[in-house]
Amino acid sequence: MKHSVCVLGGGSFGTALANIMAKNGHQVSQWMRNEEQVEEINLTGLNSRYLPDAPLHRELLATSNLEQAIRDSDTVFVSIPSKSFEQVVQRIAPLLTADKILISTTKGFNPNRFELMSDVLRRNPATQKIGVLSGPNLAKEIAAGQMTGSVVASSDDLVRQRVIELLKSPTFRVYENKDSTGVELAGALKNIYAIVCGLAKALNVGENTMSMIMTRSLAEMSRFAVHFGANPMTFLGLAGMGDLIATCTSPLSRNYRVGFAIGSGKNLEEAIGGIGEVAEGVNTLKMVVDEAHKHGLYMPLAEGLSKLLFENAKLESLIGSMMTGEQKWDVEFATNEENGNV
Ligand SMILES: NC(=O)c1ccc[n+]([C@@H]2O[C@H](COP(=O)([O-])OP(=O)(O)OC[C@H]3O[C@@H](n4cnc5c(N)ncnc54)[C@H](O)[C@@H]3O)[C@@H](O)[C@H]2O)c1
Ligand SMILES: O=P(O)(O)OC[C@H](O)CO
Numbered sequence: 001m002k003h004s005v006c007v008l009g010g011g012s013f014g015t016a017l018a019n020i021m022a023k024n025g026h027q028v029s030q031w032m033r034n035e036e037q038v039e040e041i042n043l044t045g046l047n048s049r050y051l052p053d054a055p056l057h058r059e060l061l062a063t064s065n066l067e068q069a070i071r072d073s074d075t076v077f078v079s080i081p082s083k084s085f086e087q088v089v090q091r092i093a094p095l096l097t098a099d100k101i102l103i104s105t106t107k108g109f110n111p112n113r114f115e116l117m118s119d120v121l122r123r124n125p126a127t128q129k130i131g132v133l134s135g136p137n138l139a140k141e142i143a144a145g146q147m148t149g150s151v152v153a154s155s156d157d158l159v160r161q162r163v164i165e166l167l168k169s170p171t172f173r174v175y176e177n178k179d180s181t182g183v184e185l186a187g188a189l190k191n192i193y194a195i196v197c198g199l200a201k202a203l204n205v206g207e208n209t210m211s212m213i214m215t216r217s218l219a220e221m222s223r224f225a226v227h228f229g230a231n232p233m234t235f236l237g238l239a240g241m242g243d244l245i246a247t248c249t250s251p252l253s254r255n256y257r258v259g260f261a262i263g264s265g266k267n268l269e270e271a272i273g274g275i276g277e278v279a280e281g282v283n284t285l286k287m288v289v290d291e292a293h294k295h296g297l298y299m300p301l302a303e304g305l306s307k308l309l310f311e312n313a314k315l316e317s318l319i320g321s322m323m324t325g326e327q328k329w330d331v332e333f334a335t336n337e338e339n340g341n342v
Pocket of ligand 1: 009011013033050080082087105107108137139140278280
């Protein structure tokens with residue numbers, strides 16, 4: 001069945017998703033604020049700022065008319081950075097109806113209060129058909145047609161089926177998960193550890209060190225997420241381990257590049273400025289370390305990175321956090337009452 005879809009956001013991920021759905025024969029509009037970008041996409045089939053090497057399908061229609069884009073669509077993907085997510089959702093709230101499906105693709109926390117993007121969507125009373133999309137999904141690779149797996153998470157069967165129907169293609173496979181909290185937290189948290197890995201790579205550490213960092217990152221992420229109701233098994237899947245691998249090893253990741261720039265001697269402001277696109281991990285780090293303190297959660301890598309970035313601590317403090325912290329088991333069988341299935 002042909003669906004009418006709207007993607008909010010003119011950045012690299014929104015464009016990559018809109019392009020897949022247009023190729024799949026759906027009616028796709030992509031909303032963005034910048035009129036010049038709208039004109040460029042519609043006239044030349046290119047989004048030169050964000051995906052310069054990807055020719056876009058001719059049926060992908062860019063628009064700056066938010067009202068019409070929402071009214072005409074049965075499914076809305078929100079691909080807006082977390083900093084502006086709430087503000088854009090407030091704008092569309094009066095246009096929503098109970099039948100519309102809302103999908104967040106944003107990997108971060110609301111900077112105004114500790115909540116996930118799906119929580120922001122859920123506060124809108126018009127529709128509760130909500131899902132999240134997350135996984136090892138570097139936009140430039142997707143746009144280049146590299147085989148990619150992703151995860152749609154929602155407790156609503158119809159929402160998961162819709163996203164699969166819209167996005168599945170010979171190069172894009174969508175898996176499902178009912179653990180929306182786990183999938184969303186995994187996508188947001190891994191950005192912290194991509195910064196750590198970029199930093200470590202710039203310092204030329206060996207593969208023993210890289211694998212230790214990534215594996216302990218996974219332990220730390222799942223410890224945090226399970227505390228907030230996630231299923232620990234989610235962290236063994238594409239949204240957990242999968243995305244951690246992609247983001248912690250690829251220079252295409254903006255968060256990895258922020259870390260690499262810091263490891264190469266830049267300060268945080270210079271590192272962020274050099275990216276020119278969103279690197280969600282910096283805000284996520286602040287929110288997560290605050291919450292970890294409030295809830296007494298042991299997160300030595302996040303804690304060490306936070307001290308390095310925000311308190312001018314020396315690199316030795318981050319290294320010390322990792323190497324001489326609390327004695328821990330290699331594998332912790334973290335459980336919570338609701339999801340205690342390992
Ligand atoms: N790029 C990727 O590979 C990728 C993959 C998966 C998930 N994500 C997530 O998707 C989200 C968006 O990332 P992206 O890569 O597309 O970002 P981006 O930096 O490429 O682009 C962000 C877009 O949002 C727009 N925007 C920002 N504030 C806005 C506002 N107030 N109103 C309207 N538009 C606004 C910008 O103009 C820009 O077009 C992030 O949370 C990111 O973590 C990105
Ligand atoms: O470029 P990043 O660091 O925002 O990462 C992009 C995606 O989240 C990778 O899955």
